[in-house]
Amino acid sequence: MAQMLKARMRAGENLVGCFIMLPSPALVEMAGYAGFDFVILDTEHGAATSETLEHQLRAADASGISALVRTSSMNPGEILRVLDAGATGIVVPHVRTPADAEAIASAAHYPPYGCRGIATTSRAGRHGFISVAEHLSRAHDSTIVLPQIEDADALPYVSAIAGTAGVDGIFIGPADLSISLGHPGNHSDPQVLAAIEKAAQEACAAGSIVSTFASSSNEANAFFRRGIKMVMFSTTSLFTATLRDTVSGLLK
Ligand code: 3PY
Numbered sequence: 001m002a003q004m005l006k007a008r009m010r011a012g013e014n015l016v017g018c019f020i021m022l023p024s025p026a027l028v029e030m031a032g033y034a035g036f037d038f039v040i041l042d043t044e045h046g047a048a049t050s051e052t053l054e055h056q057l058r059a060a061d062a063s064g065i066s067a068l069v070r071t072s073s074m075n076p077g078e079i080l081r082v083l084d085a086g087a088t089g090i091v092v093p094h095v096r097t098p099a100d101a102e103a104i105a106s107a108a109h110y111p112p113y114g115c116r117g118i119a120t121t122s123r124a125g126r127h128g129f130i131s132v133a134e135h136l137s138r139a140h141d142s143t144i145v146l147p148q149i150e151d152a153d154a155l156p157y158v159s160a161i162a163g164t165a166g167v168d169g170i171f172i173g174p175a176d177l178s179i180s181l182g183h184p185g186n187h188s189d190p191q192v193l194a195a196i197e198k199a200a201q202e203a204c205a206a207g208s209i210v211s212t213f214a215s216s217s218n219e220a221n222a223f224f225r226r227g228i229k230m231v232m233f234s235t236t237s238l239f240t241a242t243l244r245d246t247v248s249g250l251l252k
Contacts (some may be wrong), residue, residue, distance in 0.1 A: 005038055005066035006142050009209050013037075014224045015191040017232035019213065021046035025059035027235060031062025039065055040232060043082070044072045044093050050081065054123065063241055068144060074100060076107035083108060086124035089144025091171050094151060098160040099193060101147050105166030107147045110136050113166055123188075144168045146211060149199050150176035158199045162208035169209030169230065172196055199229055 008015060017038040018031040023046060031039050041048060041056050048056065052209035053069065060067035069082040070091040079090055092104045095197070121128040125135040147161055150173030154161065162170050174187040174196060183189035200210045204227050211230030214220035220231040 006144050006168065008037070009144070009229070012229065015230045016220065017211075017230065019232045019234045020056070021054065021234075022238050023048040023052035025052075025055045028056045028059040028065065028067065029063040031235070032060065032065035033071070036065060038068060038088070038230075038232075040068045040070055040091055041087075042070045044070050053082065054085050057123070061086070064197075070148075074107075076103050077104070079104060079107040080116060083116065083139075084119055084124050084141065088124045089146065089168070091146045091148060093148045093173070094153040094154075095147030095149065095161060096151055098164055098181055101161040101164035101167050104147060105145050105164055108143055109166050110139055113140070132172065146171045148173045148176075150180065152180040152195075153179070155195060155199060157200040159206045162203035163206040167208070167209055170199070171230075172199055172205045172210065172212040174213060197212055197226075200226070212236070 007023055015037040017034050018040060019040045020027055021042045028039055039060060041053060043053065056065050058100055066088045068089040068091055069087040070093065071078045071082060074095070082090060090104070090108055095101055095104065108114060108116060110116045118132070119125065120132055120135070124139065145167050146169050147167060148171045149158055149161065150175055158170065160237065174192065175185070177195060178185055178189065178192045179237065180188050181191050181195060186192065196212065204209045209230060210228045211232065212223065212228060214223055214231045214233060217238065223231050
């Protein structure tokens with residue numbers, strides 16, 4: 001499964017994911033059964049604990065969907081813990097420089113590609129039921145690293161960040177970027193749109209994969225047509241929109 005997502009990214013497939021802030025394994029299963037390609041479990045703003053996260057990763061395995069985790073920071077210990085828990089990859093917020101990108105890639109990959117430490121009995125190593133050699137080979141083939149570009153001061157470095165060894169793509173965060181560019185919450189401000197487009201083009205030119213949020217199928221398809229290969233929907237936004245529409249349609 002994990003291998004499959006990285007291989008599919010490398011094959012240039014269009015991929016669609018669910019971004020999940022709620023610490024619910026059932027929501028992960030729903031995304032899997034609905035046919036999404038991946039979930040991103042958010043521990044930056046979401047309420048997950050190490051234990052709820054592990055249950056969500058189990059739900060991903062059970063429902064056949066790949067699960068990445070958004071960490072709350074670039075801390076190598078945090079990156080290690082979510083990968084040991086069985087995440088297919090990491091999304092790391094507020095990466096600003098090529099040195100940041102190198103540091104997170106190193107934390108995510110085992111030697112000789114990085115400096116991740118091994119626990120042979122971690123969940124990622126099937127609690128010791130696979131050999132160390134198999135664990136290392138699986139990790140090498142499957143681990144995905146996506147730095148988030150969401151700050152104005154990261155924009156000059158997009159090509160270098162995207163092209164860093166051990167980095168598989170970039171994830172553009174429109175909400176933080178809109179704040180950083182002085183247009184809080186206005187993702188469709190021309191300056192924000194232009195910055196997103198430029199970052200996407202530069203990352204694609206560096207041979208990298210670009211991911212970001214869409215708010216509708218039409219917007220997702222427009223991204224796919226422009227070469228943005230990984231598009232995700234916020235499950236909280238989908239759910240709140242449905243709740244709002246349902247209540248507003250009632251005769252009361
Ligand atoms: C962004 O859009 O900036 C995000 O990181 C979403 O949480």
